[in-house]
Amino acid sequence: MPLTTPPLSLYVHLPWCVRKCPYCDFNSHEGKGALPFDTYVDALLADLDHDLPLAWGRTVHSVFFGGGTPSLFPPEFIDRILQGASARLRFAPGCEITMETNPGTAEHGRFELYRSAGVNRLSFGIQSFDDGCLQRLGRIHDSGEAEAAVKMAQDAGFDNVNLDLMYALPQQTLAMAEQDLERAFALQPAHISHYQLTLEPNTMFAAKPPAGIPDDDASWDMQEHCQALLAQAGYAQYEVSAYARPGRQCAHNLNYWRYGDYLGIGAGAHGKLTLGAEQAVLRRWKIKHPTQYLVQAGHAGAIGGDDRIEPERRPFEYMLNALRLVDGFTLGEFEARTGLDRGVIEPQLRQAIDTGWLVEDAAGRVRPTDLGRRFTNDAVALFLDS
Structure with missing residues (x-):
């Protein structure tokens, strides 16, 4: 995808x-x-x-x-x-x-x-x-x-x-x-x-x-x-x-919660960018201390790190955000934001649904249940190894 x-x-x-x-x-x-x-x-x-x-x-x-x-x-x-x-x-x-x-x-x-x-x-x-x-x-x-x-x-x-x-x-x-x-x-x-x-x-x-x-x-x-x-x-x-x-x-x-993109500027700021031409997701953060930042801003030295989010990590990253939302997400949104087929999360979705943490409607929208909102961290953890 x-x-x-x-x-x-x-x-x-x-x-x-x-x-x-x-x-x-x-x-x-x-x-x-x-x-x-x-x-x-x-x-x-x-x-x-x-x-x-x-x-x-x-x-x-x-x-x-x-x-x-x-x-x-x-x-x-x-x-x-x-x-x-x-x-x-x-x-x-x-x-x-x-x-x-x-x-x-x-x-x-x-x-x-x-x-x-x-x-x-x-x-x-x-x-x-x-x-x-x-x-x-x-x-x-x-x-x-x-x-x-x-x-x-x-x-x-x-x-x-x-x-x-x-x-x-x-x-x-x-x-x-x-x-x-x-x-x-x-x-x-x-x-x-x-x-x-x-x-x-x-x-x-x-x-x-x-x-x-x-x-x-x-x-x-x-x-x-x-x-x-x-x-x-x-x-x-x-x-x-x-x-x-x-x-x-x-x-x-x-x-943020829909796994959108954001530029982050300032000391310690974090950003997340989708690089369409490269089909990549990049996380970038800036050095934390204001004094050092003031010296380095505008140069590579201000970058605290760049992290390319490989496809196998994206389901966990996506769910870490989307499962905080009462309305959850659609499987189409998951595919668009991660570049992955919905099939890669099917086993984890089934497990979460069987446990009573998530529900999926006929239109493919996945929402946390009341029980799931009490166990958000456990539900998210299922997708660590997607």
């Missing part, structure tokens, strides 16, 4: 934050002193120039500024990045442009300028509306600042807003998790990301776990209860931890 070139997105990594959170395993670095905004934007555009041959002539359907804390960057620098990127790549009409935002860095007037720069979707790292939980998570904002920041953004004209919330937090009860959602609903966001706190390797929490983390049973009770509350409030689950009002799913993340 020939590989079909999927939609293309652009990911921009802005690596600095005010303070590193103890649960965070992202490539983020505490900003000390004045940050090199101008120099970093120059580096990003040089990085993009270096990667452009991988995506000549293609249209960008979404842009995502992640971090770190992108809202540390003043609007004029976000504007310069977007102006530079759109001069090099064709942006689709209505291109979704998301910026992650920390309520502790929100300022009056900035949101209007971010909108003027082209940002049309904001993702707020709220995590909780309980001040005690926020302190235990090491966040720099409190609940009042969180609510004020969201309202400022809405007053500035942003109607496509995501709130990130976590559950199973240290010393959190079911009632506290419910209260977090109620306060989120009151702000009427278009989208809510709701996910469990996990102790990731190489984080402060992994080295020294905080007291009072709910056990597995309590965490599952929170998840089930909160899923019901989200549904009642009109937020339909479309991915493991993503809930949206009708038509407000995150286009950028959907492209």
Whole structure:
């Protein structure tokens, strides 16, 4: 089967934050002193120039500024990045442009300028509306600042807003998790990301776990209860931890989960490109540390690695993404995105269906069952040896 070139997105990594959170395993670095905004934007555009041959002539359907804390960057620098990127790549009409935002860095007037720069979707790292939980998570904002920041953004004209919330937090009860959602609903966001706190390797929490983390049973009770509350409030689950009002799913993340393509620029950024002429899938990532990145950007030295995804690895990679989606995937989509015949995954599909983890309809759409969503990792693992 020939590989079909999927939609293309652009990911921009802005690596600095005010303070590193103890649960965070992202490539983020505490900003000390004045940050090199101008120099970093120059580096990003040089990085993009270096990667452009991988995506000549293609249209960008979404842009995502992640971090770190992108809202540390003043609007004029976000504007310069977007102006530079759109001069090099064709942006689709209505291109979704998301910026992650920390309520502790929100300022009056900035949101209007971010909108003027082209940002049309904001993702707020709220995590909780309980001040005690926020302190235990090491966040720099409190609940009042969180609510004020969201309202400022809405007053500035942003109607496509995501709130990130976590559950199973240290010393959190079911009632506290419910209260977090109620306060989120009151702000009427278009989208809510709701996910469990996990102790990731190489984080402060992994080295020294905080007291009072709910056990597995309590965490599952929170998840089930909160899923019901989200549904009642009109937020339909479309991915493991993503809930949206009708038509407000995150286009950028959907492209990831559908095994789409994306250019990744910035320190530690990852990209994935389908090379049609070569019938190959390439993963590329950039070196992590901002200081080294600033020196190397635009040159081969900025590339942390290139990995060609051989055909035998593609089923696992595809399922790692697609089985997170409530709607799953079609067998035709699998063939187009991997360049493989559906027959190569037939034994694993049968096993997953027989186990009750997946269902397949007459049109060839494969979806996780309720049971399958509880055992996503086990279902994905079946495709390791396709």
